[in-house]
Amino acid sequence: MRNYIWHNSAKGYRIETHFEELKPFYTMKRDTLRNASARSLFLKGDFAFLLILGFAASLGFLLLPQGQTIQASTPAGGSITGTVRFTGPVPHQPVADAAAFGMCGKTHSYDRLILGRDKGVEYTLIYIANPPAGRANFPPVTITQQGCGYTPHMAIATRGSTVTFANDDPGLHNVHGYYVSGSERETLFNFAQPSKGMRSAQQLRKPGMVNVQCDVHAWMNAWIWVTDNPYVAVTKSDGSYSIDGLPPGTYKLIMWHEGWHPEASNGGRPQFSGPVVQTQEVTVPAAGSATADFELK
Secondary structure, X not given: OOEEEEEEOOOOEXXXXXXXXXXXXXXXXXXXXXXXXXXXXXXXXXXXXXXXXHHHHHOOOEEEEOOOOOOOOOOOOEEEEEEEEEXXXXXXXXXXXXXXXHHHOXXXXXXOOOEOHXXXXXXXXXXXXXXXXXXXXXXXXXXXXXXXXXXXXXXXXXXXXXXXXXXXXXXXXXXXXXXXXXXXXXXXXXXXXXXXXXXXXXXXXXXXXEXXXXXXXXXXXXXXXXXXXXXXXXXXXXXXXXEEEEOOEEEEEEEEEOOOOEEEEEOOEEXXXXXXXXXXXXXXXXXXXXXXXXXXX
């Protein structure tokens, strides 16, 4: 005979019932059916059984084959997916002379335009400017200094969380973080990490864009988008992205790239053109997907 359980994993209830134990009850019902004079007893028994079922249902129990459980499900939200690609000839990018710093190699990229397969643009920020209700809860961010570069180059952080900087190089770095809003730059943190293995956590209290630079190595550059908005993504190495869990509606989608055109030099640090920002209006169907691609050139 099959075994059954009353099961409510949320409340911790689990009452096992064996079919053999219920057999006398069903035998009684069969016998009473044969005797019309006893029909009232059968009806009372059924009524009592229904009362038990109603009580169990009120506690959230389910009648299930033993070993099976049911998990509460929520309706799948819609999503916006797409790719950011560079079109046209790939522009020449300046390279820093790093020979004076023994641990950094001879040259180093400024990492302003990072292209992958089919000219997909990595480390491009995508976010919804008019997000539905939701609270950001991104994984803690760690930015590693290795080979005199920052990894990752672009990260997303929840406002109020901390970012950890780790020095994996055998020499000095100086981490300087700026809050950037338009042409304004405000120092958020500025500290040295003179030796390998050092780690330092900095709290990110203010939403917006943070630019991280090294005051020792002019080419080192990274970005942190600090937000309460959970509907944010950073493009992968092939330029693709996905923003999931969206209710149906029409959204203003923003693409942000730091810019890559060299324009001037300031104290040995090249100055590049400002960020490239593009906007699309995207409609997400119920439990469906919308596509929004972007092009840089």
